Amino acid sequence: MDCLFCKIVSGDIPSKKIYEDDRVLAFYDIDPKAPVHFLVIPKDHIKNVLEIPSKKLDIVSHIFKVIQNIAVELNLNEGFRIVNNCGEQGGQTVDHLHFHVLGGRNLGWPPG
Ligand code: 5GP
């Protein structure tokens, strides 16, 4: 399957890794939108939130635990934002489930 993030998981495409375990990978976004901008993805190919099988939904709580740990490590104690873009209107450009974590500056609301 021709999936960019699957290639990052397999190491075919290099990434600046922050954390990895048997189920997830966290790495810095190549085009950061904030001083801190990283992505957390499941290693399994899941297209997006609409496509997470019910029996695999626990990956989401694991991803949030990993985000918690990294946020502490990176001193994001003043706050940060978790973003998931789902589908075309949601602005998803890579069809492999991912959660953005943005921090290190005041973030505007609402998004454009
Ligand atoms: P989306 O728009 O699908 O929510 O987010 C995709 C994100 O992946 C974008 O923020 C984009 O900068 C990032 N991205 C695209 N290609 C690469 C890549 O090859 N390496 C890394 N580290 N990030 C990428």
Ligand code: ZN
């Ligand atoms: Zn994939």
